[in-house]
Amino acid sequence: MARPPRFDADQLLDAAVRLAAAGGPAAVTMSAVAQAVGAPSGSVYHRFAGRPALLAETWLRTVERFQEGCHAALVRESEPRRAARAVARQVVGWCRAHPEEAAVLLYGADDFGLADWSEEHTRRADLGNKRVFASLKALAESLGATDEPGRARVTLALVDLPLSVVRRHLRAGTPLPPYAEDLTEECTAALLG
Template sequence: MARPPRFEISQLLDAAVRLAAEHGPSGVTMSAVAQAVGAPSGSLYHRFAGRPALLAEVWLRTVEGFQEGYFAALRSGDGPRAGGRAASRHVVAWSRTHPQEAALLLYGAHEFGRDDWPEEQLRRADEGNMRVRAAVAALAGALGLHGELGLERVSLAVVDLPLSLVRRHLRGGEPLPAHAEELAEQCTDALLTAD
């Protein structure tokens, strides 16, 4: 009977998140992750085909975890504006609760070597991006904001605006202020109010 693995994939990815938050994507190497958890390098190569697969998994686990709450927030509330406000608030609240993961996501997939990811991880990433675009388009339609300008407005309101608030503080090494969720929600609501 084979003995269970000593190091779970979640442990390895948690270590990769910590390394990425502290050193950026370049700090996430197979040997650095192995050292961080006290595992032999072979443990990582047994679970990931190489560094591109490790980088893809740490990125995808983080973004998919974020998106799960984001899509739930968009569907919540009483009507599309309330869902948009909740999604904006979620971006800030999730970043406050998950500062290392938020710091990781501020880099972007390409800085995590997206061009070298295995096909399966590329497919997952593309599907996630398509879900976000579809959700933003659906929200724009529900709000009566049509055309390219309407789509840009909704994208700004529920994606770019809350992310810029988070980015400014996290990149500056400051904690998010207590009023950040409320500010993001108010600004999003202003943008989502049809003319």
């Protein structure tokens, strides 16, 4: 019924992730993505309304994949303390398995032009954040953390600390050391008392 597409959205997003990992969000230009897959710029504009849309989808696809992995690790364990350690381990493991997407994750939505996103993209981001926030709050409560510093500590132990471990190595361009998962799990356990 119509000419078959030579370049689909995922293929373009893969290239965008690669570019962002190598040179930051600024390196993700419409022409750079086009050139990376050997397409003319027109094809990129056919898939994405503009650069803000491309950046939004690049960020959202990455974050959603990451969050999916975390959620799976979380529901796999029922005992709170074990669940917390599993999530911390999962964060590092996912980054080891997907170094380029991990590099994207270490930036923020702001760096991907959050301010210029369409309402739909903004909503998708909000929805994801809300889900994560709810999970964290539930886990924090079952760990006995009720006040604000307590919740902050849980977030630190489960999310920020594992990402810090990853950040140091990705920024330096070196691969994650073999002990990264163990180190992270021990630190998370130590923080949760």
